[in-house]
Amino acid sequence: MAVEVVQETLQQAAASSSTTVLGFSPMLTTLVGTLVAMALKGLRDDLDDIDENDVGAKRRLALLDAMVEMAKNPDIEWNEKDIMDEVNTIMFEGHDTTSAGSSFALCMMGIHKDIQAKVFAEQKAIFGDNMLRDCTFADTMEMKYLERVILETLRLYPPVPLIARRLDYDLKLASGPYTVPKGTTVIVLQYCVHRRPDIYPNPTKFDPDNFLPERMANRHYYSFIPFSAGPRSCVGRKYAMLKLKVLLSTIVRNYIVHSTDTEADFKLQADIILKLENGFNVSLEKRQYATVA
Numbered sequence: 001m002a003v004e005v006v007q008e009t010l011q012q013a014a015a016s017s018s019t020t021v022l023g024f025s026p027m028l029t030t031l032v033g034t035l036v037a038m039a040l041k042g043l044r045d046d047l048d049d050i051d052e053n054d055v056g057a058k059r060r061l062a063l064l065d066a067m068v069e070m071a072k073n074p075d076i077e078w079n080e081k082d083i084m085d086e087v088n089t090i091m092f093e094g095h096d097t098t099s100a101g102s103s104f105a106l107c108m109m110g111i112h113k114d115i116q117a118k119v120f121a122e123q124k125a126i127f128g129d130n131m132l133r134d135c136t137f138a139d140t141m142e143m144k145y146l147e148r149v150i151l152e153t154l155r156l157y158p159p160v161p162l163i164a165r166r167l168d169y170d171l172k173l174a175s176g177p178y179t180v181p182k183g184t185t186v187i188v189l190q191y192c193v194h195r196r197p198d199i200y201p202n203p204t205k206f207d208p209d210n211f212l213p214e215r216m217a218n219r220h221y222y223s224f225i226p227f228s229a230g231p232r233s234c235v236g237r238k239y240a241m242l243k244l245k246v247l248l249s250t251i252v253r254n255y256i257v258h259s260t261d262t263e264a265d266f267k268l269q270a271d272i273i274l275k276l277e278n279g280f281n282v283s284l285e286k287r288q289y290a291t292v293a
């Protein structure tokens with residue numbers, strides 16, 4: 001049913017002469033999710049490598065400072081409106097996506113109480129007798145189980161359920177004698193890629209252990225693409241993971257999460273960002289800790 005919702009959204013966009021999907025042309029040719037894995041089999045791009053090795057202290061200008069500096073350079077065509085556009089993009093991309101991601105993660109913990117118990121146990125191991133202190137960056141590095149819960153949530157409920165690209169040139173696929181012609185709009189449905197039974201056995205089961213290192217090592221590099229991949233992939237993915245960990249850690253340490261819905265009750269709504277038609281029906285019960293006199 002959920003797949004149908006995504007597909008219906010795409011069809012509606014294709015049928016409407018004025019509608020664009022994520023800013024692309026209405027001339028819509030749908031090449032469903034399998035394409036990305038076929039086309040890119042064995043291929044990785046430079047940005048992903050940089051991303052993996054992106055550790056340690058770096059001296060960089062903050063984005064806003066860099067853009068203001070650029071605006072001062074008479075050799076670069078770049079003005080205040082360009083800065084505002086970029087800031088709007090960051091604000092939109094950074095807000096709705098993480099709010100959908102954290103809401104789905106809370107639903108998952110409310111529904112799968114055994115998993116919530118494991119998340120809480122990990123928090124207890126990290127925070128010990130001081131469960132209500134602020135979370136530090138070092139703490140987040142230890143949250144391995146919570147990280148798996150977040151990744152599994154992004155697998156089943158990717159906040160950006162599809163991406164689109166219009167080809168500027170004929171694209172020869174690496175997977176075989178196929179050429180996708182210039183001008184085609186290619187839709188990649190990460191929602192469907194993430195639920196392929198040949199990649200994820202029992203694909204609809206919420207199982208954070210899908211992200212154990214040994215399982216990840218045995219999967220295609222692009223079998224998990226909630227942040228897209230390549231040169232136009234999400235610039236905020238590390239910040240997003242950090243934000244989700246701090247937020248969910250704080251909520252789970254302070255509250256027990258309950259859900260009145262089961263996953264079978266979910267009615268997915270895919271309008272750019274994936275949501276639930278009837279909202280995220282979770283409730284929070286305050287955790288009681290003994291106070292030190």
Ligand code: HEM
Binds near residue numbers: 090093095159235240
């Ligand atoms: C769970 C959270 C997030 C998810 C699932 C997500 C997903 C994505 C995806 C799939 C794209 C590619 C869209 C496309 O190609 O059409 C993207 C792009 C982008 N994201 Fe995120 N994102 C998240 C959080 C964030 C955050 C926190 C920020 C910034 C603070 C951010 C900033 C951006 C920007 C600026 C782009 C455009 C990059 C470009 O066009 O070169 N995202 N994101």
